[in-house]
Amino acid sequence: MSRLRHRFEALVDRHYEGVWRYTRFLTRGATEAEDIVHEAFLLAFDRLEKGREFTGDAGAWLRGTVRNLVKTWWRERQKLARDVADHLSLLAEEADDALSRAASRELHAALDHCLGTLSPEDRDLVARRYERGLRITQIAEQLSRNAATVRVQLFRIRQALKQCVxxxxxxxxxP
Incomplete structure (x- = not known):
């Protein structure tokens, strides 16, 4: 087996599952997540093939690459405004920090636990916004509320979830 192939297989073995989960998180489970992960690993292979070793954490490099690929994907597929895509990037960086501290399974379990602590009303807001992908204005209309109120409530829920996780x-x- 060639040295390049061995190094690449070791990279995939070590980081694939975590990068895949991270990508699914960022794409909200979109079926294109697998394509994005493959593209990130192809870029990593190209880097190794050109003799450029990873200095530091290769997983962090892969997550950063995925973050950029997902940002591009969101812009192309969803026609998001630049500020929304930049907000997504900021959220991805926050998620990346959490992934750096713990394995993706631990993060997923912690998030599931924390979602379970939310009130039914808060869980409904989270589901409308992040599972169904509704815009804040749509949620506000459905609930007969002001959009600013919904935005603030979602911000507070995200902060509570972040602290809980x-x-x-x-x-x-x-220890």
């Missing part, structure tokens, strides 16, 4: 991960990582 970080607390869960810190508890799991403690």
């Amino acid at each position: 970080e607390g869960q991960l810190a508890g799991e990582l403690a």
Whole structure:
């Protein structure tokens, strides 16, 4: 087996599952996630083939590459405005920080736990926005509320989820 092939297989073995889960998270489970992951690993292979070794964490490089590919994917597929795509990038960076501290399974379990602690009303808002992909204005209309109120409520829910997930991960990582 060639040295290049061995190094690439080791890279895939070590990082594929985490990168795949991260991509599914960023694309909200879109079927194109697999294509994005493959493209990221092809870019990693090209890098290795050109003799450019990974300095530092190759997983971080792969997640950064996925983040950029997903940003492009969102812009092309969803015709998102630049500020929304930039917000997605910021969310991806926050998720990347969490992934750096814990395995993707731990993050998924922590998020599931934290979603379970939300009130039914908050879970409904999260589902409308992030599972169904509704716009804030659509949610506001459906609930007969002001869009600014819905936006603030979603912001507070995200902050609560972030704190809860970080607390869960810190508890799991403690000796």
